[in-house]
Amino acid sequence: MARLSYLKALQRALADEMARDSSVCVLGEDIGVGVNNVTTGLLAKHGPLRVVDTPLSEQAFTSFATGAALAGQRPVIEFQIPSLLFLVFEQIANQAHKFSLMTGGQAKVPVTYFVPGSGSRSGWAGQHSDHPYGLFAHVGVKTVVPATPEDAYGLFLTAIRDDDPVVLFAPAGSLGVRGDVDLAALGPVPLGVGRVHREGTDVTVVAVGHLVQAALAVAEQLADQISVEVFDPRTLYPFDWDGLAASVAKTGRLVVIDDSNRMCGIAGEILATAAEQMRLTVPPKRVTRPDGAVLPFARELDLAVQPQQDQLLTAVQEVYKSSR
Amino acid sequence: MARLSYLKALQRALADEMARDSSVCVLGEDIGVGVNNVTTGLLAKHGPLRVVDTPLSEQAFTSFATGAALAGQRPVIEFQIPSLLFLVFEQIANQAHKFSLMTGGQAKVPVTYFVPGSGSRSGWAGQHSDHPYGLFAHVGVKTVVPATPEDAYGLFLTAIRDDDPVVLFAPAGSLGVRGDVDLAALGPVPLGVGRVHREGTDVTVVAVGHLVQAALAVAEQLADQISVEVFDPRTLYPFDWDGLAASVAKTGRLVVIDDSNRMCGIAGEILATAAEQMRLTVPPKRVTRPDGAVLPFARELDLAVQPQQDQLLTAVQEVYKSSR
Amino acid sequence: MSVGEGLYRTMRLIRRFEERAIELVHAGEIIGGIHPYIGQEAIAAGVCAALRDDDVITSTHRGHGHVLAKGADPVRMLAELTGRSTGLNGGRGGSMHAADFGKGIYGANGIVGAGGAIATGAAWAAVKEGSDRVAVSFFGDGAVNQGVLLETFNLAALWRLPVLFVCENNGYATTLTVAQAVAGSITARAEAFGIPAVSVDGADAAAVLNAARDAVARGRAGGGPSFIEATAYRFDAHHTWEHKARVRYRADEEVAAGRSRDPLDIQGVRLDADTRAGIDADVEALLAEAVAFALDSPRPDPAGALDHLYATGLRGRDGVGLLDTAVR
Amino acid sequence: MSVGEGLYRTMRLIRRFEERAIELVHAGEIIGGIHPYIGQEAIAAGVCAALRDDDVITSTHRGHGHVLAKGADPVRMLAELTGRSTGLNGGRGGSMHAADFGKGIYGANGIVGAGGAIATGAAWAAVKEGSDRVAVSFFGDGAVNQGVLLETFNLAALWRLPVLFVCENNGYATTLTVAQAVAGSITARAEAFGIPAVSVDGADAAAVLNAARDAVARGRAGGGPSFIEATAYRFDAHHTWEHKARVRYRADEEVAAGRSRDPLDIQGVRLDADTRAGIDADVEALLAEAVAFALDSPRPDPAGALDHLYATGLRGRDGVGLLDTAVR
């Protein structure tokens, strides 16, 4: 077993996949120097035709990657800031995503978009702290938010190998997470398959990304009162509805914690689907950012807008106590 | 009483507001000639400093409007295609929306973005048929989808007068809707206040935009078996949760019909909030576009992807019959 | 067939295809309408005559001409426009998304300016693979105001990619004139990025072909991108909706003057009359076949409405919660 | 104070403000770090010296210099950087969003290239109102590859708006050199749209001021937009994270050469030594006050975290469903 950080796992996944498949290439800003520590060493190893340092032209290089993908390449794009995905939303949602259907299956667009450091990186303020994964889930672009080093490795690998566009968010709050992993056993993790990090029988807590750790902490804190099952969807779209249903069938109670805006977010989708299709014994709850949130700069304010562990704890207790 | 079409109501609202307030101006493509019949006659009346025919530079003119708004103007922008809102998503969600908070309340951005003819206009295919209102609701931009001529008039007026950015979707399926209205009584309709188009006691149907007409038809069809209340939120964000809660308190049953993608859409949000906060006696249902939908070109396919009236009818019947 | 005959044939095919398509729009057989290419045929014909089958093009909302000139089957193209399962895209794309990847046609595109970066990425892929393929992006005068296209000029020039940008200047973006929309000149925009740019008479297919040959040769030889501005007049409406909702933005005299320089005649007079008549007859027969085939073809099965949504075959949930019982 | 003294004072203020701010970053009092402007002070100082209070500017991620030069209070600016409720933005914006609308400062901006269109819209508003205000957009060499900015050049030129585009060419966009990023020249991009463009020594505040005066005069007189490329060297890191995570992309010799042309010295030698010392002392006192004020100021109340989210005062739902009981 080796100690592997989440960030190193991303780095390793990309390096392994580039070594394995010469159609894999990576584009982005400052990736030659590797300022985000994911592309470190790749330029020296693979040269500028596979590691493409781009000008600040996100829209052009995003559709450039689409064109390269249509021509048989498998580009990976690093974005430095989550809100840059707003800037290229047309290129992903309206171009890359739609090619396969609109061409009647003639074309595929195997591009991976990834953001190392999504969500709040305290002190980066309003335009650098978004968590827009719900937008991609809504339009139907495959959306991945790994929570552990081995999932970061495995899901990044799978994203790159997938024949459709995939967006991978690596939350800033996850990059430093470390785990003991068997390096030899690292491998692809399928999309659409969640993971139960801790079994429980009273309340199902669905946690997204870096909040998995918060959920595990809450489960531990409550261990002698409430048996909490921690479910990590890992991919938000496609979502592992069967896995969730199995958990809720056991517990009948559901709380979701998600670091994105409340309105029309992934937490809402999970509650909605559970309400429609699963047997909830009491009303579910979600702990999210507020409606329409913009993260303010000052630390206290920034934290006040993000969902917190103690809020989750309260929500779990309330759901456990409540009854119809 | 006069017969007024939805499209004419939009035209009238803009004309009235431009006549009333000289800081109101309108920007967009082909608005001088008025190809979408909303800006008809305005250029001749107000001249090129208030009616600005723009080159195909959506990103620039969207942030240009932000700058003008910061400087005291009240711009209205017409977009010819719903997916052009993808193209300017950064400019709206990351710039216009965030100015007020990020500047600590120094700035306001009273811009109205409107799309005359959102959703499917049969035969315009994958890139011209989106209904991306959920994206704006998620990021917290005020989002309006009027369903009737008087609401089109009143909500457009309110959107223009509002001090925050507002996106108004005028569904293609609504533009031809006509109603008998008292022209003298036309006036602003507040944001965040829904409207019960038909009262009922058994099932609450929430319908968005042009689907309000479908919901009314279903209510009529079922009138002798099921008493359907038709609730039109009118603004998706802010949403009239109190209004909805009052309806659901009566019926205990909820069905939502919404012409946008299922995953993380407005229908899901409504179900989620109801599940959390309202007393549902049976599981709710939604009728939407499928997950990740892209509208195919051929008529049969296009229709197969949009939510249909008969699907709503079945859903209402199922919810009415079902029990926990 | 000589090069000149080939150019004429392509143009004639496009012209008559468009005219038949317009009839089908009026007859309600093509829904959503089309953006007619009539008047601009020499551009598609000239440029595509300089290309190989394995070269790539990206096209626009006004795409029929490019798609046909690059070699797509007009029969399956018309089936696409009429929304049949035998269409190029199985009826999924229609006029604005017609594509034929087997012929390097990466599709018409509903978003102005969107094809440039896609073509440039394909050109880069060719370089990466060591191939001498080139890519061509067609776009209108309206597109030179789109940020993504301007960004793309920079990438193409910076990385010396084998891409040819073809700006079809027909004087209008819908109702907006070039003078109202373009500060400076169109070619100056390309030149600012160091891309060699020429302006040619887009009504003369031979002139277009010459310019395209130079550009393609430069691209294949590793000389980087090129830019051609081809001026032409759009004879018909921006879109067939204009046929009903007559919007006024071009003076009758202007339209008449524009139509007087017909690219088919300009090239047609270079052929002997019999040859020309023979080509015309061939095209007529082909299009009769195309129309018959299209109208006889089956309409797609609604059950497969979301077929191909994902290349991997992933199926999302439908819109009515049919899975409810299953999952519960 | 003479113009030359004013230029020097502004630069000295920026320089020392930045140095104090960097100390506060290292001390953990400024979170998130900053993008130091050191080395580029002459650009902000020179341009803003040509402006009136009611003129508008938009700034960048590297915005402290512009904000200070345009007249924001350094005391409240530092309070903003340290996240205090007394800050310019009440602690809501921080380094990358500092704004002072009372001084026409429409804000730093976290997105490269985003300010250009905003400034141009403000310039248009001035014209619409019949005012002779001008607007200035500052941006880096990286921004000339952003589509929205290139689109904006077109709008500004087309509509002859009183906007001045100031490109601060410091040779790098983070680690990418201009040669790796920019095909053609920077000024050619503006010229392609018909915008008069000049290149000036951005280390010489007087030279910058001269160019800016011309441009501003042209703008006020209805002569349309102008473009200034001001070259300078960024003395410090792209961002203070580099102080820890030392990334290598500039040779030591290059940095040393760059630093040898210090804009403060270039302007400083034009002053007599006493005057200069007097200004230095004033600035020192002011910054001591600023640091003390900032660190003494209250931190904002978390209960108001989403104050000002909507100008209308709209309150969305919070993130924990506190309304549950109320609504149910």
Ligand SMILES: Cc1ncc(C[n+]2csc(CCOP(=O)(O)OP(=O)(O)O)c2C)c(N)n1
């Ligand atoms: C980005 C974008 N903006 C607006 C539209 C709507 N629209 C479709 S075609 C068109 C005019 C395009 O003009 P031009 O590029 O000159 O091509 P032409 O129609 O003349 O062939 C417009 C405004 C669009 N499809 N995409």
Ligand SMILES: Cc1ncc(C[n+]2csc(CCOP(=O)(O)OP(=O)(O)O)c2C)c(N)n1
């Ligand atoms: C559109 C966009 N892309 C990328 C970034 C990340 N980023 C911030 S500053 C920067 C470099 C900017 O370079 P330049 O414009 O030359 O300004 P400088 O930093 O040199 O002052 C980058 C890539 C961003 N903020 N916005």
Ligand SMILES: [Mg+2]
């Ligand atoms: Mg045109």
Ligand SMILES: [Mg+2]
């Ligand atoms: Mg720079």
